[in-house]
Every structure is written in C-alpha cells, then in structure tokens.
Amino acid sequence: MSTLPTPGAPAGDWLGLTVGERTVAWTDRDPILFALAAGARPDDLDLVFEDRLRVLPGFALTLAQWAPDVLGSAGAWEVGTALHGAQSLTVLEPLPASGELTMSARVTGVWDKGAAAVYDLAVESDHFVATWSLFAPGRGGFGGERGPGRPAAPDGEPAWTASTATADNAALLYRLLGDRHHIHVDPAAAAGIGQPRPILHGLATLAAATLVAARETGAHPADLTQLEGRFASPVFPGEPLVVRGWADGALEVATERGPAITAGRTVFG
Structure with missing residues (x-):
C-alpha cells in the first residue's frame, strides 16, 4: 500500500494513490448466491447449477468490495457517511466458477463538488477493471476540479x-x-x-x-x-x-x- 494521507487530510491528497492489493478466493457457491440475489430463475440452470455454471460478470464487484471499505477506513472520509454514486465494470475475461484472484486498487479521480468530494476508485485485475464513484459529504471545498457533469439522457424512445x-x-x-x-x-x-x-x-x-x-x-x-x-x-x-x-x-x-x-x-x- 502507498503511504496514504493522514485521516482528515484534504480529499485531493488521495488522488493517484494505490490503496492496496488483495487476493480473494471463492467457490462455486458464491456466484450461484450472486445469481439468486440478482433474480435468476430456477430454469436458468447455467447460472445456478454447478455442473454447467457460467459466472455472471457482476459477481466480480463482490470480490472487489474490500477496496472502498479500505479507502474509507484509511480516512478518506468518515466511515458510514459515503454514498455509492456510480459504478462501472469492464470485463477482460470471464471468471471461473471457483478460483483465486489478485486485485489492486487505486484512486483515479477526486472531484470537488463543493459540499462533498467524489472519489473514483479503480480495482484492477487480469479479469476485470471496476470503478466505484463514492460521494463523500463534507469532504469538498479543497480547491479541486469539479469533474464531469451528469451524463445526458438517452436519445429517443427506448427499444x-x-x-x-x-x-x-x-x-x-x-x-x-x-x-x-x-x-x-x-x-x-x-x-x-x-x-x-x-x-x-x-x-x-x-x-x-x-x-x-x-x-x-x-x-x-x-x-x-x-x-x-x-x-x-x-x-x-x-x-x-x-x-x-x-x-x-x-x-x-x-x-x-x-x-x-x-x-x-x-x-x-
């Protein structure tokens, strides 16, 4: 882990820092549980039956959940106050039904929203890149860039x-x-x-x-x-x-x- 700022340091001081690395293991029970929580049906056998299991890519986000927890506990914000604002996931290759994976996490963006700061935290591995955007009340006003605005609404009527x-x-x-x-x-x-x-x-x-x-x-x-x-x-x-x-x-x-x-x-x- 990089040398992190002291708890309570200006939010901008966290930009670019490596939060840590972690190796996580799972068995086929875990992606099956994820599929059930997401609403998989009994006839979705390749999502819920270990003999033919394909792992839903969103399961990767449960493996990487340690990263925002570590960032908050390290003092980027007061624990319990940050909100999960947005999420992205890019899949590089499918996850196996069971296995072990090493991930690293770093702060790729810190945006000054005035009354709050938004931290972009990327978790990277051989299988995926996942980025959390975390809204931290009371951590803005440090003189940083405001960052991107709200994305435009989709064009036209839904398909x-x-x-x-x-x-x-x-x-x-x-x-x-x-x-x-x-x-x-x-x-x-x-x-x-x-x-x-x-x-x-x-x-x-x-x-x-x-x-x-x-x-x-x-x-x-x-x-x-x-x-x-x-x-x-x-x-x-x-x-x-x-x-x-x-x-x-x-x-x-x-x-x-x-x-x-x-x-x-x-x-x-």
Missing part, C-alpha cells in the same frame, strides 16, 4: 421496456457476498439514513437489471462485457422495477417512486 420483481430476501442474500452494511437488514439502521425499511444494495439492483437486459435483447447475461450505472434512489427488497433499454445499450431503472438507476449501460459481447 424495449420490461418489468421485473425483486425478491423480498434479495438484500439478505446479497449481503452474504460481503457488503454487510446494516442498512440492508436492520430497520433501525435504515431509519438512521431516513429510509422506512432496509434497502437493497445498488449493485444488486444493477445486477437484476442486467438479467432483464440480456433476456430482452437475446443475449446471455454471462456474455456481459461492459456495465455502467448511476444510483439515483434506493430500491426496497420486494419492490417491482421497470427497466428500459435502448439500441446502443443505454439502460434506466425505475420504481413507482421514480428513477433508481440512470446513465446505465449494458454491452454484451
């Missing part, structure tokens, strides 16, 4: 629109893959962030939308090569979703309360 359900226990399943933040299971913790009940992980919502996009376009979900999304508002486990997709891969997800994921993209190879 397809589909509805899907999220399981009541989706957050309980997904948290077993590493993100055990209490807001996903404990009503008191959810109330502490102003939510009436526990919320679904943003990455679980994005994974569910990816399955829908594959079904609607005739692709296999394990053939995903590029994934993007910005988290606009929480989704509650059991809540129905409306997913809209465009011919160029643009994607949006909404609940009856409004947008949940914007500036999304799914590309299947």
Whole structure:
C-alpha cells in the first residue's frame, strides 16, 4: 500500500494513490448466491447449477468490495457517511466458477463538488477493471476540479421496456457476498439514513437489471462485457422495477417512486 494521507487530510491528497492489493478466493457457491440475489430463475440452470455454471460478470464487484471499505477506513472520509454514486465494470475475461484472484486498487479521480468530494476508485485485475464513484459529504471545498457533469439522457424512445420483481430476501442474500452494511437488514439502521425499511444494495439492483437486459435483447447475461450505472434512489427488497433499454445499450431503472438507476449501460459481447 502507498503511504496514504493522514485521516482528515484534504480529499485531493488521495488522488493517484494505490490503496492496496488483495487476493480473494471463492467457490462455486458464491456466484450461484450472486445469481439468486440478482433474480435468476430456477430454469436458468447455467447460472445456478454447478455442473454447467457460467459466472455472471457482476459477481466480480463482490470480490472487489474490500477496496472502498479500505479507502474509507484509511480516512478518506468518515466511515458510514459515503454514498455509492456510480459504478462501472469492464470485463477482460470471464471468471471461473471457483478460483483465486489478485486485485489492486487505486484512486483515479477526486472531484470537488463543493459540499462533498467524489472519489473514483479503480480495482484492477487480469479479469476485470471496476470503478466505484463514492460521494463523500463534507469532504469538498479543497480547491479541486469539479469533474464531469451528469451524463445526458438517452436519445429517443427506448427499444424495449420490461418489468421485473425483486425478491423480498434479495438484500439478505446479497449481503452474504460481503457488503454487510446494516442498512440492508436492520430497520433501525435504515431509519438512521431516513429510509422506512432496509434497502437493497445498488449493485444488486444493477445486477437484476442486467438479467432483464440480456433476456430482452437475446443475449446471455454471462456474455456481459461492459456495465455502467448511476444510483439515483434506493430500491426496497420486494419492490417491482421497470427497466428500459435502448439500441446502443443505454439502460434506466425505475420504481413507482421514480428513477433508481440512470446513465446505465449494458454491452454484451
């Protein structure tokens, strides 16, 4: 790990720093659990049956979850205050059903939004590159660049629109893959962030939308090569979703309360 700034140092001091390296192992139970949390069906045998298992590329994000946790614990922001603003994933080669993978993480961008800072944290490996954009209240005002604005909305009408359900226990399943933040299971913790009940992980919502996009376009979900999304508002486990997709891969997800994921993209190879 690089020599990191002292906790509370200006957010801009973290730019370009290597956060660390980690080797993570998994068995075939883990990608099956991920597929179930994302909404895989009983007849999706190559997502849920070890004898013919293909790993959903979004599973990589559970293997890399250690990186934002390490960055926060190192003092980039006060633990428990940062929000997951956006996510991207570029697939370099498929993950095996079980194995071991070494990853490294570095801060590739720090943007000054005035009242907050946004950290771009890239996790790199031989199989994928994943970038978290993390919104940290109270860490702005350090004199840095403001960074890119909101992406433009997709052009024209969507090529397809589909509805899907999220399981009541989706957050309980997904948290077993590493993100055990209490807001996903404990009503008191959810109330502490102003939510009436526990919320679904943003990455679980994005994974569910990816399955829908594959079904609607005739692709296999394990053939995903590029994934993007910005988290606009929480989704509650059991809540129905409306997913809209465009011919160029643009994607949006909404609940009856409004947008949940914007500036999304799914590309299947």
